[in-house]
Amino acid sequence: MVMNGQSAEYQNGLGIIGTSLEMQEIIQVIQNVGPTDITVLVTGESGVGKEVVAHAIHRASKRAAKPMVTVNCGAIPEGIIESELFGHEKGSFTGASEARKGYFELADEGTIFLDEIGELPLATQVKFLRILENGEFNRVGSSVPRKVDVRVIAATNKILEEEVRNRHFRQDLYYRLRSINIRIPALREHNEDIPLLFDKFAKEFSERNTIDFKGITAEAMQALMNYYWHGNVRELRNVVESLLVIEGGKNITVDIVNKYLHDYQSPATERNLPAVVAKHTEFDERQMLYRALIEIKSDIVELKTILTTAIGMNEGALLGDEMAALPGREIIHGTAHDTLSIEEMERKMIVEALQQFHGNRKLAADALKISERTLYRKIKEYGVL
Ligand SMILES: Nc1ncnc2c1ncn2[C@@H]1O[C@H](COP(=O)(O)OP(=O)(O)OP(=O)(O)O)[C@@H](O)[C@H]1O
Ligand SMILES: [Mg+2]
Numbered sequence: 001m002v003m004n005g006q007s008a009e010y011q012n013g014l015g016i017i018g019t020s021l022e023m024q025e026i027i028q029v030i031q032n033v034g035p036t037d038i039t040v041l042v043t044g045e046s047g048v049g050k051e052v053v054a055h056a057i058h059r060a061s062k063r064a065a066k067p068m069v070t071v072n073c074g075a076i077p078e079g080i081i082e083s084e085l086f087g088h089e090k091g092s093f094t095g096a097s098e099a100r101k102g103y104f105e106l107a108d109e110g111t112i113f114l115d116e117i118g119e120l121p122l123a124t125q126v127k128f129l130r131i132l133e134n135g136e137f138n139r140v141g142s143s144v145p146r147k148v149d150v151r152v153i154a155a156t157n158k159i160l161e162e163e164v165r166n167r168h169f170r171q172d173l174y175y176r177l178r179s180i181n182i183r184i185p186a187l188r189e190h191n192e193d194i195p196l197l198f199d200k201f202a203k204e205f206s207e208r209n210t211i212d213f214k215g216i217t218a219e220a221m222q223a224l225m226n227y228y229w230h231g232n233v234r235e236l237r238n239v240v241e242s243l244l245v246i247e248g249g250k251n252i253t254v255d256i257v258n259k260y261l262h263d264y265q266s267p268a269t270e271r272n273l274p275a276v277v278a279k280h281t282e283f284d285e286r287q288m289l290y291r292a293l294i295e296i297k298s299d300i301v302e303l304k305t306i307l308t309t310a311i312g313m314n315e316g317a318l319l320g321d322e323m324a325a326l327p328g329r330e331i332i333h334g335t336a337h338d339t340l341s342i343e344e345m346e347r348k349m350i351v352e353a354l355q356q357f358h359g360n361r362k363l364a365a366d367a368l369k370i371s372e373r374t375l376y377r378k379i380k381e382y383g384v385l
């Protein structure tokens with residue numbers, strides 16, 4: 001199972017492992033669009049290799065010797081995102097004691113990789129579209145337009161069509177971005193690449209930790225190939241690391257592998273189901289239940305507020321004291337308690353998600369269907385460690 005001589009990584013020279021048809025097609029597209037300056041949108045679930053592909057595009061471009069600046073749009077607070085991206089002039093806001101270049105200027109002549117583009121605030125999207133159209137932007141606090149020569153690669157694990165439908169993402173920007181869209185399939189959709197990826201990671205970890213890797217049985221490899229891989233290549237990499245580091249120099253059997261796959265273990269037959277049918281773990285189901293409860297509670301609170309306002313307006317004027325005797329009156333004023341319950345539930349969901357994903361905020365945010373930025377804020381708000 002150990003690869004000989006030239007690894008698949010060097011066969012394509014792009015740092016991308018994969019000989020499946022799906023990955024070969026992606027490598028072909030990278031080789032075609034790489035040398036151009038075309039904007040590329042990279043999409044796919046968490047952990048499929050979007051950042052790996054972005055690096056490969058940059059490496060295949062004529063800008064390879066220049067920097068590639070990576071920006072995680074989801075991790076920058078909304079209040080400072082424009083100054084981070086476009087820079088600012090001295091005195092443009094409190095604390096701006098010096099003029100500063102933004103990421104676009106830092107990436108001049110190179111590539112900018114805007115990760116989590118779906119998290120870009122709507123107001124910033126307009127400015128981003130402008131820079132895509134003609135390379136022009138203004139620093140915050142400046143009326144002088146500037147120009148940069150930057151190649152843009154954007155990535156998201158969100159379905160941007162849905163974001164457009166929900167009015168979280170501008171349609172014109174979406175149309176501009178999607179003209180070259182590299183969609184990386186989930187690992188379960190190209191599971192024939194798992195042995196190659198396993199070898200690459202096993203080699204990497206055994207070298208790094210000077211472990212004498214004794215190999216893996218065919219049955220154990222099959223178990224890896226049948227697994228759902230909710231966290232895709234990143235999750236595989238983590239599992240290989242645990243297997244190598246914890247199980248040391250043992251020959252990896254199916255029993256050993258199964259100890260590391262319990263969270264999302266799926267029966268072999270599941271591979272025949274369409275990819276969209278995800279296996280719901282107990283965790284997923286509890287999350288869905290909590291979320292439904294929170295939504296119902298929020299609706300009730302909203303309804304109560306509307307009713308309170310309506311009654312407040314009519315009270316005295318139309319109904320007089322009779323209203324006070326109406327059943328349900330008491331409930332209307334019970335909002336403080338309800339708000340507290342929602343917070344408690346939210347906190348519980350966050351703690352559980354963080355535990356489930358061993359503190360990985362990105363995966364926890366994905367599971368909770370909130371942005372990483374919202375998760376950071378709520379962790380702070382609730383004092384979750
Ligand atoms: N085709 C591949 N070949 C080699 N390594 C890969 C490949 N795909 C992913 N990886 C590895 O898997 C891990 C996750 O990849 P990456 O960070 O690019 O995923 P991502 O899609 O950007 O995830 P996220 O949505 O969470 O940001 C990294 O360690 C990366 O090196
Ligand atoms: Mg990424």
